[in-house]
Structures are given as structure tokens and as C-alpha cells.
Amino acid sequence: MKKEALLTEEKTLDPQDWSALNELGHRMLDDLFYYLETTRQRPVYSKPTARAIASAQQPLPQLPQDASAVYDDFFTNVLPFNTNNIHPRFWAWVQGGGTPFGMLADMLASGLNANVSIGDHMPMHVEKQVIDWSKEMMGFPATASGLLLSGASLANITALIVARHQANRDIKTKGLQAVKGPLTIYGSSETHNCVLKGVEVIGIGSDNFRKVPVDEQYRIRTDELKRMIVEDIAAGYHPFCIIGNAGTVNTGAIDPLNELVAIAREHNLWLHVDGAFGAIPYLLPEFADRLKGMEQADSLSFDFHKWMYVNYEAACVLVRDPQLHREAFTTAVNYLSLHERGLSAGPDSFTNFGMELSRGFKALKIWMLLKQNGLETYRTLIRQNLQQAQYLAERVQFQPTLELLAPVPLNIVCYRYNPGNCTERELNALNKEILMQLHEQGIAAPSYTLLNGQYAIRTAITNHRSRFEDFELLVNETVRIGTGITGIVG
Numbered sequence: 001m002k003k004e005a006l007l008t009e010e011k012t013l014d015p016q017d018w019s020a021l022n023e024l025g026h027r028m029l030d031d032l033f034y035y036l037e038t039t040r041q042r043p044v045y046s047k048p049t050a051r052a053i054a055s056a057q058q059p060l061p062q063l064p065q066d067a068s069a070v071y072d073d074f075f076t077n078v079l080p081f082n083t084n085n086i087h088p089r090f091w092a093w094v095q096g097g098g099t100p101f102g103m104l105a106d107m108l109a110s111g112l113n114a115n116v117s118i119g120d121h122m123p124m125h126v127e128k129q130v131i132d133w134s135k136e137m138m139g140f141p142a143t144a145s146g147l148l149l150s151g152a153s154l155a156n157i158t159a160l161i162v163a164r165h166q167a168n169r170d171i172k173t174k175g176l177q178a179v180k181g182p183l184t185i186y187g188s189s190e191t192h193n194c195v196l197k198g199v200e201v202i203g204i205g206s207d208n209f210r211k212v213p214v215d216e217q218y219r220i221r222t223d224e225l226k227r228m229i230v231e232d233i234a235a236g237y238h239p240f241c242i243i244g245n246a247g248t249v250n251t252g253a254i255d256p257l258n259e260l261v262a263i264a265r266e267h268n269l270w271l272h273v274d275g276a277f278g279a280i281p282y283l284l285p286e287f288a289d290r291l292k293g294m295e296q297a298d299s300l301s302f303d304f305h306k307w308m309y310v311n312y313e314a315a316c317v318l319v320r321d322p323q324l325h326r327e328a329f330t331t332a333v334n335y336l337s338l339h340e341r342g343l344s345a346g347p348d349s350f351t352n353f354g355m356e357l358s359r360g361f362k363a364l365k366i367w368m369l370l371k372q373n374g375l376e377t378y379r380t381l382i383r384q385n386l387q388q389a390q391y392l393a394e395r396v397q398f399q400p401t402l403e404l405l406a407p408v409p410l411n412i413v414c415y416r417y418n419p420g421n422c423t424e425r426e427l428n429a430l431n432k433e434i435l436m437q438l439h440e441q442g443i444a445a446p447s448y449t450l451l452n453g454q455y456a457i458r459t460a461i462t463n464h465r466s467r468f469e470d471f472e473l474l475v476n477e478t479v480r481i482g483t484g485i486t487g488i489v490g
């Protein structure tokens with residue numbers, strides 16, 4: 001065969017017509033900017049239509065389709081039925097809203113297609129910079145180590161693995177059989193479920209997670225914690241770790257972290273703080289005192305994609321002892337050893353600090369957003385969310401038919417509609433119905449939780465687009481829907 005014939009047959013996934021893709025790319029950008037700019041004008045929730053769902057049940061494609069047709073499918077069927085955590089009245093679970101500049105940063109990261117695991121290239125240095133900034137933000141020493149992960153769930157597991165390694169270094173080679181007496185771990189009954197999952201996954205076993213009772217403000221009871229540790233030691237167990245909560249998922253409670261530091265030191269236990277969203281107000285000088293002790297933990301996890309409003313996914317774990325962190329994860333492999341020069345030289349591989357080998361360039365959006373906004377902007381927005389939570393709590397207390405169900409130490413407000421003549425069971429069903437209607441009518445998207453058996457409408461405010469008027473609307477609409485259901489005018 002002639003060389004020319006061969007060349008024409010060689011395939012690539014790059015476009016044949018770059019200018020057509022360029023044009024499509026600009027259309028995508030225009031569409032997305034418009035979508036983001038006008039998000040407030042749309043309902044907070046739109047149920048996916050049967051047609052949209054069917055579009056996600058097509059046969060596995062065998063033959064190529066035109067890129068613009070693929071995009072049209074996305075535009076018609078996916079985009080209108082988004083989670084919509086970008087909406088100003090989205091307060092469900094704890095989800096951040098991302099930013100348009102973050103979207104662009106993600107595009108750049110994806111264009112570079114960087115694999116940030118090993119090698120002497122700038123994406124490695126950018127992630128190191130983001131980790132250094134994270135330490136500074138959270139009051140950790142510059143000598144600490146860290147890693148970016150997809151979320152606080154993975155950040156928590158990463159920290160637990162280091163804690164386990166500290167408890168017994170033989171586990172790495174011999175497994176949990178190396179431990180005399182089961183390892184036990186302690187955290188309040190309000191600890192996030194992902195920590196429990198982590199405890200199961202790394203072989204500690206959820207039976208060995210001691211759920212410590214909480215006080216009336218949903219904070220860990222340190223007297224109970226101390227009693228449980230002492231009892232476990234006497235019974236032949238091997239306590240190794242305490243979980244401190246900086247902002248529980250149910251009510252935003254902050255454990256007395258200073259006391260946990262002292263208890264951990266006394267019993268030589270690892271202290272890990274889950275600060276998924278609640279660690280963030282550490283940036284506020286007027287709030288930092290309430291999180292005091294966090295900076296003395298052995299490890300800390302927090303999300304960038306919640307209360308730092310960074311586009312999904314982005315979280316960070318910090319570990320005070322970098323050697324221990326590295327030791328817990330490193331394995332000597334020939335194809336990953338570093339050279340003196342060239343691409344294979346350079347900073348210590350991130351694979352020595354976590355489970356992932358191939359890793360995307362999530363550092364870029366954090367790096368760019370922190371620079372674009374500066375911490376001062378974040379401080380303003382976090383303060384705004386904290387004030388909005390207090391405002392909502394006040395509005396709830398002001399309404400005779402609404403009831404605040406938990407204290408509001410942070411950015412989470414739990415309340416219910418209570419016209420005063422229903423049983424607890426009826427109230428639970430009534431408030432569940434109100435929540436579903438708030439969603440279905442596209443008004444607002446809080447979520448729910450059970451507090452002492454009481455169904456609570458739960459509003460978690462990590463939203464830089466919310467305005468005070470949005471909370472006013474939530475209160476009025478809750479009362480309107482509740483009144484409509486019960487026929488009782490509040």
C-alpha cells in the first residue's frame with residue numbers, strides 16, 4: 001500500500017472540522033451562560049419528563065452521531081431537569097451552587113486532560129499550592145500534608161486509614177489480625193453516615209463505632225465519651241480514634257473540639273474532625289473561636305464544593321503528620337519511582353497520600369476561584385448565609401403555626417408546620433406532604449430529617465445566590481401550603 005493511502009485511513013478522535021466544533025463550543029458556552037444567568041426565573045425543581053428519561057434509555061451507540069445532535073439531546077433532555085442546586089432557593093441536603101467562572105476553570109482543566117498523580121508538571125504544583133492554602137485557611141501547620149479528593153466522604157476515609165495505621169503499623173502488611181482486641185472509634189450519634197460507612201469499609205466494623213449521646217444542642221457529651229473509652233479499655237478493646245464534628249449534617253452542631261483534643265491526647269487517640277461544611281466559617285475572625293481546637297486535630301476534612309461554592313467535585317483532607325500519612329499509603333513500585341530529571345522527576349507523587357492513581361485536575365478550579373474571589377469575598381458570603389439562617393429562624397419563630405425544631409448554631413434551620421391540633425404522627429405526614437409540594441410547585445428545595453422522631457423541614461444554606469426575600473417566601477409558602485392541606489388558617 002502507498003504511504004498516502006495509509007495516512008488517509010488513520011483515525012483520530014480529534015475533529016475533522018475544527019471550525020465547526022469551535023462554533024458548537026461557542027454555542028454551548030452561550031447556552032450555559034444564559035442558563036446560569038436566568039436560573040432564578042425557573043422553578044427550583046422540574047421533574048424529568050417521560051421523554052427525557054427515555055432519552056437516557058437509548059441503545060448503546062454503535063455508529064457515530066453528529067456532535068451537534070448529541071449536544072441537542074443534552075440541551076433538550078438533560079439540562080432542563082438538572083439537580084438545580086444552582087438555584088437561589090435550593091437548600092436541600094448540603095449542596096453548593098458552583099460558579100460560572102468555576103465552570104470555565106473546569107473546561108480548562110478538562111482541555112489539558114491533566115492526570116495529577118505523578119511527574120514534574122504544573123498541575124502537580126498547582127495542587128500543592130491549593131493544599132498549602134488549605135492548611136493556612138484551616139490553621140494547620142505548613143508542615144502538614146494533604147490531598148484533594150472528590151468529597152468529604154473520601155476525605156474522611158483517607159484520614160481514617162491514617163488513623164488506623166497510627167494505631168498499629170502492622171495492619172498494613174498483616175491485616176486487622178495484627179490487632180489485639182478490636183479497634184474502637186468514637187463519635188457523636190449525629191456523626192455523618194459516611195464516617196460509619198468508612199468504618200465498615202476499612203474493616204473496623206460499625207459495631208465498633210461507639211455512638212456517643214449528644215446534649216440538647218446535639219453536641220457530643222464528653223462525659224459519656226470519657227466513660228465509654230475507659231470502659232472499653234477495661235474490657236480489652238483498643239480505642240484508636242475520636243471523630244469530632246465541626247457542623248453536623250442534621251442541625252449544624254459543633255462539638256466542643258477543644259475538649260476532644262484534650263481527651264484524645266490523654267488517651268493517645270487520633271482526633272479526626274469532619275468539617276465538611278462547618279469548618280469553613282473558621283475563616284471568619286468572629287466565628288473561629290467556636291471552632292477552636294479544630295486546628296489541633298490530627299486530621300481534618302472539608303469540602304470545597306459545599307460552603308466554598310466550588311463546582312463539583314472538590315474536597316480536601318489535611319493530616320498533621322506527613323510521614324505517617326505517606327507511610328499509610330505508599331508502596332514501592334518500579335514504574336512509579338521518581339527520576340532525577342525529565343517528566344518523571346518532580347514533586348512527591350500524590351498516589352503516596354491516597355488510594356487514587358489517576359486523578360483529575362480539580363485543583364485548577366479551586367486555585368482559580370480562590371484567586372478570582374479572594375478570601376474576603378468568601379467571608380462576606382459565609383457571613384451572609386449565617387445571617388440568613390438566623391433570619392429564617394426568627395421568621396419561623398414569629399409565625400404562630402411554625403415551630404423551630406433545633407437550635408441554629410450555623411447555617412442549618414430545622415422547622416415544621418404545626419397548627420396545634422395534630423398528633424405527632426399527623427404532623428410528620430403533614431410536613432412530609434408540605435415538603436413534597438414545595439418541591440413539586442417549584443418553589444423551594446429544602447430537605448428533611450428526623451429529630452427525636454419529629455419530621456423536620458431542613459434548610460441548609462450554602463448558597464451564594466440566596467437572598468433574604470427567598471427565606472421570606474419559604475416561610476410564607478410553607479404556611480400557605482400547610483393551611484391549604486389542613487384547612488386551618490394560621
Ligand SMILES: *Cc1c(COP(=O)(O)O)cnc(C)c1O
Pocket residue numbers: 094150151152153154192194247248249274275276277303315
Ligand atoms: C456532606 C457531608 C459529608 C460527605 O461529604 P461529600 O462531599 O458529600 O462526600 C460528610 N460529613 C458531613 C458533615 C457532611 O455534611
